[in-house]
Amino acid sequence: MLKDVNDSLKLFIEYLQIEKNCSKYTIEHYHHDICGFIMFMSEQSIASISEVQYSDARLYLTNLFERKLARKTIARRISSLRSFYKFLLREELIQDNPFALVSIPKIEKRLPEFFYEEELEQLFKSCETVTPIGQRNKALLELLYATGIRVSECCQIRIKDLDFSLSTILVHGKGSKDRYVPFGKQANVALKQYIQNGRLELLTNKQSHDVLFVNYRGGPLTERGVRTVLNSMFEKSTLNGKIHPHMLRHSFATHLLNNGADMRSVQELLGHAFLSSTQVYTHVSNEYLRKTYMNHHPRA
Structure with a gap:
């Protein structure tokens, strides 16, 4: 250079x-x-x-x-x-922008992949909570779906970021933007069981860090590790196809909108800077309604 x-x-x-x-x-x-x-x-x-x-x-x-x-x-x-x-x-380091008039190719719009509520139920039922790893995996799955947070955000969560009295979590988002996101009863139960039992057993070396999700060696779980965990859980379930962490985020947003949540609230929960980023989920919801109609209306 x-x-x-x-x-x-x-x-x-x-x-x-x-x-x-x-x-x-x-x-x-x-x-x-x-x-x-x-x-x-x-x-x-x-x-x-x-x-x-x-x-x-x-x-x-x-x-x-x-x-x-x-x-x-x-x-x-x-x-x-x-x-x-x-x-x-x-900065006046050049006199003109050679890329100013270069047209950007139109991008084919793809609807986000998501799980139907029935599919997620099957995935949750396949989780075992007897072993420390099983407790961690169940808590991880519950939290990702309950909050819709990104995998990068999930790996940054520390114990101190959780408030069980209010069932909220402090999420450190993109661009150093923090937000509070609520989580439900199922995630609350799974997280408490994991923190009080499974996590303590996984910290075999008595490491002092307070990162929420740890690997089998007791170190912080990485983004790659989260993907590996989810793939393993998916393979053990009765579901077909594939899974990636963002599908849980997509499912979170789609299910909220399908059940009547307003878009501004979903935008805040997802941590989107622009409403346009959230609007794609309305297309997913509309497509879901269309398929439901076509499959069930007698004259469709």
């Missing part, structure tokens, strides 16, 4: 961290996307970021399509570069 590129990228990352208060995950995406373009610049013998023209931006877009990347990935990369150059323009 050339020096002016290095310096510009460093400034932009600091801007994302300090001014925009972006999450670590978001910053990693920006960094990855911009570094990908810097490699393209090197291949095209473009010596400086200020030398990039609209034609170069178009050529890069064509290059992404030729590599058969998903439209969503291409759209994100172009959006990242547009933001990067917009920042450089604001």
Whole structure:
């Protein structure tokens, strides 16, 4: 990487961290996307970021399509570069934004995958709570579905974040935004059993950390570990198909809306910055109603 590129990228990352208060995950995406373009610049013998023209931006877009990347990935990369150059323009490090007029490809809208309430009941029934691992798994499943929190948020939860008297949890969300989310009776019971019994047994090395969910060695459970746990539970159930942690988040939001919750409340519970992010679940609910109608109405 050339020096002016290095310096510009460093400034932009600091801007994302300090001014925009972006999450670590978001910053990693920006960094990855911009570094990908810097490699393209090197291949095209473009010596400086200020030398990039609209034609170069178009050529890069064509290059992404030729590599058969998903439209969503291409759209994100172009959006990242547009933001990067917009920042450089604001700082007067360049004179124009070559990505300003590059059209982002339309993304095929997919409805979020979710479980029906009957399917989740089968999953919960397959949970054993005799062993420490079983108690942890049941508490993990109950909490993810009861709160709709992200896996990254779940792995950050500490014992002190739980308030059993109010049945609420302090969630440390994206962009360092905290929120309180309630959880129900089933999650309350499962969490208490796990904390008072299973978790203590798993902390074999008498580790002093207060991270809520731990692995079989007593260390903090990672995001990858959560996925492994859920896959194992799913395989032991009678359900077919696949599971990923976000399906529980999608199920949480969809079931709330199906049962009459208002969208603003669901937005707050999910920790969405924009209502548009939550509106996708109305489409899921409408599709659910449509299928119910088609399957059950005598003249459908």
